[in-house]
Amino acid sequence: MRVIAFLNNKGGVGKTTCSRTMAEYLSKVKKRPTLAIDFDPQCNFSHQYLKMEIDPAAPEGLMPPIHPDYDPQDPDHYDWDGRSSISEIFYGQGVVPYPTYIEKLDLAPGHAEKLLAAESVRKSEVVEKVHKQLANFLASPDVKAAYDTVVIDTAPSKGPLTVSVIKAATHIIIPSVMEEQPVQGIYGMLQLWMQESLSREKNRPLTLVGILPNMFKQTRLHKDILTSLQENTAIGKYMMPVKLSQRIVFAEIDSEDANPHSIFDFQENHVAKQEAMEVCEFISERIFTNE
Amino acid sequence: MSKKKRFGVSEALSRGLSETINVVENNAGIYRNVVLPLSRIELDPDNPRKLAITLADVQQGLNKSDPLYQRKSEEFERLTELAMTIKSSGIINPIVVYKLGEAYRVVAGERRCLASILAGKQEIEARVFNEKPQGFALKLVQWIENTAREDLTLDERINNIRDILRAYQNQHGDISVTPTLLKNIIGLSLPQATYYVAVLNAQPDVQQMIENGKIRSLDKAAIICGIESPELRHQAISACITGCSLKELRKMIAHAKQNSKKHLMVDQAVKRGRAASRVNMGFTLKPRVIQVIVESVVDRAEYKKYADLFMKVDWSHIDQTTRMFKKLIEILEYESEIAYD
Numbered sequence: 001m002r003v004i005a006f007l008n009n010k011g012g013v014g015k016t017t018c019s020r021t022m023a024e025y026l027s028k029v030k031k032r033p034t035l036a037i038d039f040d041p042q043c044n045f046s047h048q049y050l051k052m053e054i055d056p057a058a059p060e061g062l063m064p065p066i067h068p069d070y071d072p073q074d075p076d077h078y079d080w081d082g083r084s085s086i087s088e089i090f091y092g093q094g095v096v097p098y099p100t101y102i103e104k105l106d107l108a109p110g111h112a113e114k115l116l117a118a119e120s121v122r123k124s125e126v127v128e129k130v131h132k133q134l135a136n137f138l139a140s141p142d143v144k145a146a147y148d149t150v151v152i153d154t155a156p157s158k159g160p161l162t163v164s165v166i167k168a169a170t171h172i173i174i175p176s177v178m179e180e181q182p183v184q185g186i187y188g189m190l191q192l193w194m195q196e197s198l199s200r201e202k203n204r205p206l207t208l209v210g211i212l213p214n215m216f217k218q219t220r221l222h223k224d225i226l227t228s229l230q231e232n233t234a235i236g237k238y239m240m241p242v243k244l245s246q247r248i249v250f251a252e253i254d255s256e257d258a259n260p261h262s263i264f265d266f267q268e269n270h271v272a273k274q275e276a277m278e279v280c281e282f283i284s285e286r287i288f289t290n291e
Numbered sequence: 292m293s294k295k296k297r298f299g300v301s302e303a304l305s306r307g308l309s310e311t312i313n314v315v316e317n318n319a320g321i322y323r324n325v326v327l328p329l330s331r332i333e334l335d336p337d338n339p340r341k342l343a344i345t346l347a348d349v350q351q352g353l354n355k356s357d358p359l360y361q362r363k364s365e366e367f368e369r370l371t372e373l374a375m376t377i378k379s380s381g382i383i384n385p386i387v388v389y390k391l392g393e394a395y396r397v398v399a400g401e402r403r404c405l406a407s408i409l410a411g412k413q414e415i416e417a418r419v420f421n422e423k424p425q426g427f428a429l430k431l432v433q434w435i436e437n438t439a440r441e442d443l444t445l446d447e448r449i450n451n452i453r454d455i456l457r458a459y460q461n462q463h464g465d466i467s468v469t470p471t472l473l474k475n476i477i478g479l480s481l482p483q484a485t486y487y488v489a490v491l492n493a494q495p496d497v498q499q500m501i502e503n504g505k506i507r508s509l510d511k512a513a514i515i516c517g518i519e520s521p522e523l524r525h526q527a528i529s530a531c532i533t534g535c536s537l538k539e540l541r542k543m544i545a546h547a548k549q550n551s552k553k554h555l556m557v558d559q560a561v562k563r564g565r566a567a568s569r570v571n572m573g574f575t576l577k578p579r580v581i582q583v584i585v586e587s588v589v590d591r592a593e594y595k596k597y598a599d600l601f602m603k604v605d606w607s608h609i610d611q612t613t614r615m616f617k618k619l620i621e622i623l624e625y626e627s628e629i630a631y632d
Binding site: 180183186190193194199201205208221224228232234235237238 | 296297298299300301304305307308309310311312313314315318319320321322323324325
């Protein structure tokens with residue numbers, strides 16, 4: 001099972017759009033049974049596929065709706081409130097993924113309050129309570145049997161949630177806008193990649209697929225920063241030769257009643273679709289080389 | 292016309308990015324850094340550092356009836372000091388281990404382990420080799436770890452090298468040990484490797500003195516090993532034990548080679564230096580000092596005739612100043628000869 005995570009501790013660099021595009025490519029185009037996981041308390045990734053609800057206990061936060069399989073009459077469900085998010089892994093509860101409108105794609109949505117609580121666990125407990133939980137969950141036989149790929153959207157942080165993702169991932173991708181501050185975010189993520197790589201066994205490497213130039217505009221600033229990263233011998237190897245441009249269509253398909261709802265439902269010659277295909281094909285080739 | 296600004300990533304950030312990438316590329320998969328429970332760690336019975344103290348001693352305390360009590364209690368005292376620092380600031384470098392069954396065997400860091408137990412720690416930071424180091428590589432890591440420390444005796448160091456060479460020969464066949472070989476596998480300098488090779492082949496009398504700690508310096512031992520005559524060697528050993536310096540030892544041997552009359556050499560060895568026959572002029576880092584000397588000399592009436600010689604000297608130039616100072620000395624010697632003859 002491949003576990004692909006999109007990371008950057010700077011917000012607004014397009015982690016959610018990239019996660020979404022990749023998850024839809026794998027499930028829709030490649031027909032691979034895919035699990036999308038939303039590890040960001042903002043729950044934007046979840047909102048693409050589910051009607052997230054306002055949590056009455058925490059008005060700022062979102063929580064998943066009642067699961068379609070939930071039956072209050074079912075004696076098996078007596079201790080379940082009918083909602084299930086990925087954050088259940090921190091509370092010893094089972095995670096029940098939600099089906100989405102895409103046949104091969106399931107979603108383990110986020111839960112703002114519970115994810116934030118996990119992020120603020122005391123330092124002394126964080127290793128046991130947070131860092132290892134996602135890896136344990138993904139290693140369970142049920143998950144392995146059901147899915148062939150997992151795509152994780154992460155919070156813009158270097159905190160326990162992101163570390164938990166890094167510990168569970170097999171492949172990471174760092175999307176970044178070609179501007180100074182997001183590039184600093186690349187540094188933060190490379191540090192985490194280094195720490196994790198140096199604590200892993202040889203047969204379980206954490207592969208950095210690459211740095212993906214995202215929301216790219218044909219401006220001098222973006223072009224110059226991209227060139228300077230490509231020209232650096234160490235970083236250049238990890239700069240993906242593909243990129244996603246800044247396009248309004250990615251925002252348009254986000255809205256609830258958008259039609260089409262997926263970039264892959266556009267016509268073949270649609271420029272944004274072509275670009276998304278190129279990026280996803282590149283990542284996919286890298287990730288599934290040994291298959 | 293002004294140039295268009297070119298944007299780029301700051302130098303510091305770009306360096307940070309490439310350094311991080313290089314660390315991962317060069318190190319991932321070779322070993323991993325983890326925190327291990329001390330209960331899973333066992334010491335290497337073949338570690339070249341011959342600590343008398345054992346894990347049980349540290350856990351249960353020392354036993355006065357132990358024949359090694361004296362040595363162990365000294366070691367215990369030093370471990371307690373280390374334990375104090377571990378309590379306050381932890382271990383600075385992780386220990387090095389490899390997995391052996393359910394346990395982890397220490398390659399380097401015995402004292403840190405024992406002291407951590409003394410400090411009441413439950414876990415220790417460790418670097419785990421992904422594969423068990425080969426005999427030779429294992430010895431080499433222990434050697435590198437241990438030579439960096441000054442408190443290792445010559446005997447311990449020699450035995451380390453013997454072990455490394457044995458492990459190396461087991462892997463590469465029975466190769467004869469030359470200084471160059473030693474230099475290449477351990478990374479010593481050639482002169483040091485030459486000394487070690489000499490001491491490895493030491494005559495039994497020298498070897499015994501090294502074993503019982505009478506000879507503690509590598510270079511002295513190596514020089515003594517080079518003496519073929521047993522009588523002279525015996526004298527050199529005695530001189531060495533009584534605290535004769537390396538220079539004196541060298542002089543004594545050189546003298547003996549020149550002069551076959553042996554009684555003379557003993558005199559030489561006992562006497563500290565010979566009568567001085569010339570004045571040492573010393574040196575200075577400040578060429579201006581020489582300028583002052585030169586100018587004061589040529590200021591004197593009898594030296595005025597030499598003043599032109601020093602007119603165009605650049606006194607900030609070390610080589611030029613040295614040359615001119617030598618010239619001045621020659622002149623002074625010449626003039627004083629004339630004056631006193």
